[in-house]
Amino acid sequence: MTVSNGREFLSIPGPTTVPDEVLQAMHRPAIEIYGGELMATTDACLDGLRWMFKTAGDTYIYAANGHGAWEAAVSNLFSKGDKVLVLESGRFAIGWGEFATRLGVEVEVLAGRPGRAVDVTALETRLREDSAGELKAVLVVQIDTATSVHNDIPAIRAAMDAAGHDALLLVDTIASLGIVDFRMDEWRVDVAVGGSQKGLMTPPGLSFNAVGAKAKAMHQTAGLKTSYWDWTARDGDVHYMKYAGTPPVHLLYGLHKSFDMLKKEGLDNVFLRHALLAEAVRRAVGVWAQANVVSFIIDQPEERAGSVTSIRLNGDYDAGRLIEYCHRKCGVVLGVGIGENSDKAFRIAHMGHVNAPMILGTLSVVEIALAALNIPHGKGGVQAAIDWLSEQVSA
Numbered sequence: 194m195t196v197s198n199g200r201e202f203l204s205i206p207g208p209t210t211v212p213d214e215v216l217q218a219m220h221r222p223a224i225e226i227y228g229g230e231l232m233a234t235t236d237a238c239l240d241g242l243r244w245m246f247k248t249a250g251d252t253y254i255y256a257a258n259g260h261g262a263w264e265a266a267v268s269n270l271f272s273k274g275d276k277v278l279v280l281e282s283g284r285f286a287i288g289w290g291e292f293a294t295r296l297g298v299e300v301e302v303l304a305g306r307p308g309r310a311v312d313v314t315a316l317e318t319r320l321r322e323d324s325a326g327e328l329k330a331v332l333v334v335q336i337d338t339a340t341s342v343h344n345d346i347p348a349i350r351a352a353m354d355a356a357g358h359d360a361l362l363l364v365d366t367i368a369s370l371g372i373v374d375f376r377m378d379e380w381r382v383d384v385a386v387g388g389s390q391k392g393l394m395t396p397p398g399l400s401f402n403a404v405g406a407k408a409k410a411m412h413q414t415a416g417l418k419t420s421y422w423d424w425t426a427r428d429g430d431v432h433y434m435k436y437a438g439t440p441p442v443h444l445l446y447g448l449h450k451s452f453d454m455l456k457k458e459g460l461d462n463v464f465l466r467h468a469l470l471a472e473a474v475r476r477a478v479g480v481w482a483q484a485n486v487v488s489f490i491i492d493q494p495e496e497r498a499g500s501v502t503s504i505r506l507n508g509d510y511d512a513g514r515l516i517e518y519c520h521r522k523c524g525v526v527l528g529v530g531i532g533e534n535s536d537k538a539f540r541i542a543h544m545g546h547v548n549a550p551m552i553l554g555t556l557s558v559v560e561i562a563l564a565a566l567n568i569p570h571g572k573g574g575v576q577a578a579i580d581w582l583s584e585q586v587s588a
């Protein structure tokens with residue numbers, strides 16, 4: 194017996210649910226790409242990105258997934274043999290560093306602490322040691338989607354300032370843009386990287402660079418530039434060159450609509466909605482954890498992400514069985530564990546086009562699975578989430 198018929202609910206941390214409005218905006222015939230209305234759509238999307246990243250800098254749209262935007266950032270800034278510091282806090286900054294290595298950049302990793310965000314004191318110490326200024330940049334993710342940690346970007350910037358180090362700061366916001374606040378110019382982030390498929394509620398296939406003046410200056414002498422990723426080649430007025438070829442027309446329609454929706458809701462409301470729903474998830478997990486089998490992967494409450502919560506099953510309990518039960522029996526698709534936690538972990542996404550019934554439905558299904566699979570857990574996790582939301586969301 195299953196209770197999974199009806200619309201399957203996707204609770205993976207990207208790609209996320211695409212709103213009907215975005216799908217409908219994409220449901221259009223193909224159009225001319227060398228002139229006409231597409232120019233205005235491109236301009237609106239580039240401006241929308243400036244608005245999202247909170248920057249007056251230049252923005253670029255690639256017909257690529259997030260890995261493409263990683264490669265774009267690295268190839269536009271560095272030359273073979275340049276050295277960068279990658280701040281480990283899970284899987285994704287390491288992945289970015291692996292891409293940089295393949296391009297010929299020397300990558301040093303500042304080792305992470307299991308269950309914790311980047312250690313800003315260790316960062317400051319390492320940068321102070323680099324008195325010769327060998328490190329050209331610091332690479333970090335704002336939210337790591339594997340561990341579900343939230344790194345404090347202003348604190349990282351402050352550690353760089355305290356060390357008096359001149360390295361560029363490069364931040365991956367793929368799992369945080371449009372979910373938690375990000376202030377590129379105020380925090381003096383030099384390059385920010387984003388993707389379409391999480392907080393921006395658009396199908397996968399677009400990724401972004403936002404670039405400040407200091408990064409643009411370093412770009413002039415970068416030896417790794419290639420025709421496709423090159424920012425300068427995309428800077429002129431020729432529309433076709435903004436995509437180094439045929440524009441991803443329908444994804445641009447989708448992205449444009451998503452900006453309209455985010456503007457209508459208001460960015461601060463978008464962040465608050467995510468914060469409330471994230472805390473609802475954490476309230477439920479906190480109750481389930483009372484039986485010492487379920488636990489948060491991130492130890493400190495203030496370091497837990499607003500977009501996704503990674504959860505471990507301790508002992509001999511199999512997270513894969515729980516994920517399978519939720520999907521096959523109840524129609525909810527949870528995120529699988531990634532990296533060192535892969536077989537012991539599952540992830541609940543709370544990002545993008547989500548609301549209270551989606552989150553409460555997901556939590557309820559997880560609680561059903563915990564009971565049906567005899568996984569010891571504190572009872573009443575969903576009730577705790579309900580209590581939280583009813584206190585916070587006033588009549």
Ligand SMILES: Cc1ncc(COP(=O)(O)O)c(C=O)c1O
Pocket residue numbers: 206207258259260261285334336337338365366367368388397
């Ligand atoms: C934080 C972060 N960075 C980078 C990526 C890679 O993006 P993509 O899979 O679109 O290449 C992901 C994907 O989940 C991510 O969560």
